[in-house]
Amino acid sequence: MDARPVSDARRRELAAFLRSRRERLTPASVGLAEGFRRRTPGLRREEVALLAGVGTTWYTWLEQGRDVRPSPEVLSALADALKLDVAERRHLYLLNDREPPSLRPSGAEAVPAPLLRMLDSMTGQPAYVLGRRWDVLAWNRAAAVVFGDYGRRHGDERNVMHMVFADPAHRRLLIDWHLLAPAALAMFRAASVHYAGDPDFERLIAKLKSASAEFEQWWPRHEVQGPFAGRKRIDHPKAKRMHFEYTSLAVADQPDMRLVAYMPLDEERTAAKLERLLNRAA
Template sequence: MMDAMDQKLDTFEARRREFAAFLRSRRERLRPADVGLPDGFRRRTPGLRREELAMLAGVGTTWYTWLEQGRDIRPSPQVLNALANALRLDEAERQHLFTLNSRQSPQLSSAPEVVDEPLRRMLDNLTHQPAYVLGRRWDVLVWNRAADLLFGGYDRLGPDERNTMHRLFADDFHRSLLVDWEAVARVSLAMFRADSARYAGDPDFERLIALLQLESPEFRAWWPRHEVVAPLTGVKRLNHPLKGLMSFEHTGLALMTQPDMKLIVYTPLDEHDTNRKLAELLT
């Protein structure tokens, strides 16, 4: 019982640290001219000063400084709105700010993730659309034959290696598949950051993030930037080792029965004769 309580306290502390770092990163990206303030002279730090941001948000400088220091302070929704407005946050960043300050108990990823049989059968019946189910940590839990042939054998990978972020940043084969790797990696990282805010401090997430920082210089450089975006759909271009260039429209669907899981579906496009190439790959 005490272990669970300690873990919950550690999670709250991790959220405060994440919130503090996010505030600081958003403040430092703002220039005085962005908010109607003069640049002035002898500005030694990037972006706005803490006292300038506090003035814009209508809070005390000392109190705001405590927020950036990660102290145990619970800002009200009204104050969070004021901070979001002062920081010029977009909708995804604003949601991230509120998620990091949720008054609900932090979520932990200790419970096993089980994919229901109806979902498995639906996945298998998507014969001409590569698809898989992502768990809360973006682990690929189940996949269909088309996804296995397109992205490489998932069953030959270990649990961490089947993680989408690990494949994106630390798997040379998967990285070589993506024609627009850097653009995809940056957006995916920002979406993962937004998703992972609910699990700040969770040991499984912390271990994955530490592993990626160790194995990928890009992840190590981009993670501290605290960029977040809302979930996006779009087109991914692949350079498959057997079939060459292929284009897919990818869509993420939330599951009502399992809110922490997502169904990811890749629909082949006419571009690069992808439909024919996928059909050949499947046969």
């Protein structure tokens, strides 16, 4: 089947999207003079073209659904001119068959309130939320009784990579550390590419190289790996062996935040052991 109708439909959708974003703006909202009375709402096409630094005729072709192919730089300029938010920018890029730019947040990270309530409701599943640097931002009671009270950890101590490579007590928890540690490092490396050169990342990496011979040896290998689900065997100081299946889920509207949840397995009567640990903690 000819793919042409799909392409035509996408260009029509792009044209309508651009017109709708243009018509919602006023000259004052983008720093332009009102000028004479306007026959149509919003900005004129030539005003959008001026703001984006493109030709009026070329922009008009876009709104007419013609077969023109904006570069990523031009799409960025159009997004700025039309004051698009993050979701609208992504939509604009996808309509043009372009990979949306990675817009990474900075500053303090805040876990959304609905996610905090979800954590609290997961009474029989250890779970925590990781931030962009794999710091544990929030956790539930089940996670605290299995992995230790994260509230007693401060700064880098609450970072997953620090716990895996630089915390002997946490390392003893992980029966299969020799398998989990290199996989965790590869996933961390893949996730941290968006923050290459970031001072907080660089400081943590330097600290881990100094604290762990394995980290120092493996980091230069540049192994990368995407998030995946798997099994984790724990040697708990009180409950002894516990088996979990874990998965990592992306958080909506938070590109670098993930929910990690552990499901108790039948092996080693893990669910019963977890319940006893929770009762003792209570």
